[in-house]
Amino acid sequence: MKYLVEPIRDKKQIKAVENYLAQKSIRNKVLFCLGINSGLRVSDILSLNISDVRNKTHIELCEKKTGKIKKFPINKKLEKLLNEFTMNKPDNSPLFESQKQHRLDRSQVYRVLNEACSAAGIDANIGTHTMRKTFGYHHYKQFKDIAMLQMIFNHSSPNITLRYIGIDQDEIDKSYNAFEL
8 A cells, every 4th residue: 555645754854844944934843843743643733722732741632533642742842842932822722823813724734834845855745644754754763663653653553554654665675785694
């Protein structure tokens, strides 16, 4: 099964997207950084309010898709970004608002990500799930713990998780080519 949306595998491209978004809108940079550092689905990111992140060490929410409670720590990078971004905003307002002060929606996020990735020269299939898959891909590359990632994503098998994060034939080929006894 080929997934339609891919992770951003190159860390330099991730940084280019971040820089592009920072020039356009701090909101969009924070949204992207939250997505790639949490592995949350965009629907769960967009459901957050200021009070869900302000002065918190963890983000806790009920996942819209699964109905399961998800809790994870806010890393130092996100803590700094979220503190600056939420300063002087009321607790009960959405974390990510449109210019018309409505909760940002998935299609707006899709447009923002596609524009930023295009500007960064990324030709992969990009969508809102790219943030979640980017988190998964780089988490796996750093820790090599597919069981942990499977639990984070609530997947039923390690094979699903590997395919989901884009560990496919080219990655398998690289591992074979680098292996020698």
